[in-house]
Amino acid sequence: MIDWLDDASLDFPPSHRALGPETDAPGLLAAGGTLTPDRLEAAYRRGIFPWYGPGQPPLWWAPDPRMVLQTADFKLSRSLRKTVQRFARTPGCQIRVDHDRAAVLHACASVPREGQAGTWIVPELQAAYLAWPAMHSIETWMDGELVGGLYGVNLGRMFYGESMFMRRTDASKIALAALVCLCRGFDIPWIDCQQNTGHLASLGASEVPRAAFEAHLATHVGDASPGPWTYHHDHWHRLLDST
Numbered sequence: 001m002i003d004w005l006d007d008a009s010l011d012f013p014p015s016h017r018a019l020g021p022e023t024d025a026p027g028l029l030a031a032g033g034t035l036t037p038d039r040l041e042a043a044y045r046r047g048i049f050p051w052y053g054p055g056q057p058p059l060w061w062a063p064d065p066r067m068v069l070q071t072a073d074f075k076l077s078r079s080l081r082k083t084v085q086r087f088a089r090t091p092g093c094q095i096r097v098d099h100d101r102a103a104v105l106h107a108c109a110s111v112p113r114e115g116q117a118g119t120w121i122v123p124e125l126q127a128a129y130l131a132w133p134a135m136h137s138i139e140t141w142m143d144g145e146l147v148g149g150l151y152g153v154n155l156g157r158m159f160y161g162e163s164m165f166m167r168r169t170d171a172s173k174i175a176l177a178a179l180v181c182l183c184r185g186f187d188i189p190w191i192d193c194q195q196n197t198g199h200l201a202s203l204g205a206s207e208v209p210r211a212a213f214e215a216h217l218a219t220h221v222g223d224a225s226p227g228p229w230t231y232h233h234d235h236w237h238r239l240l241d242s243t
Helices: 039-043 078-089 101-109 123-129 173-185 198-202 210-220 233-240
Strands: 028-031 059-061 068-070 093-096 135-142 145-155 156-166 190-194 206-208
Touching: 028 039, 028 078, 039 101, 039 123, 039 145, 068 210, 078 135, 078 173, 093 173, 101 123, 101 135, 101 145, 101 190, 135 173, 145 173, 156 173, 156 210, 173 190
Parallel strands: 156 190
Antiparallel strands: 028 059, 068 190, 068 206, 093 135, 135 145, 145 156
16 A cells, blocks of 8 residues: 655655565555645655656655666767767757757657657646756757756756657667766766666666665755756766767
8 A cells, every 4th residue: 555645745755665576566655635845855866766657646756676877887888879970070960958948848759668658748747847946857969959868856966867759760879868967967877777777777777776776865965056058068978088
């Protein structure tokens, strides 16, 4: 049995009360609660995130283990290196940050999560993220067109990746590579990826126990958030010169 959240409080139950691997919803911790930036921040600071579909109440998750990309371990394959190098030297190709957060959210909402039909980024969730200054979009632009990107949340020296999309080959991977460059410059060592997928593993992400993830948050989320969140062409050297 999971807890039903009280709208009058931003408290969450302890993560050890999340449903276990023997259940149909491992990692499910709580349900309900009005979606607001304050509630989102209270959740993310504890390693909890929302994930649910149309017609469902807000569902809150704290999976064990947790998928994490350590920015030092990002795998820049030979083919992706060539793609990033070509992108970086091509006029009209650029990375923009927070230029059109709404467009990135809407594009990501059209991409189902692995193993799930339909969107999980429901309209009320989009509205809450857009009202939250901690949410950032990393955008891949070509010739004035948004062709890929990702969005996530920055609290202190932690970045929580949420979703990616692409309209051209490797456009989402280019955005992720740019995010890694930003995080290395900001001394953000981990990017939360939430759940294990083969795609994330191929890029260097791996699982850590929930207790280790929460211990990392305890020492990094309380720091001052870096900024400004902007991307300059010379940031690519943080990736291309070091791998």
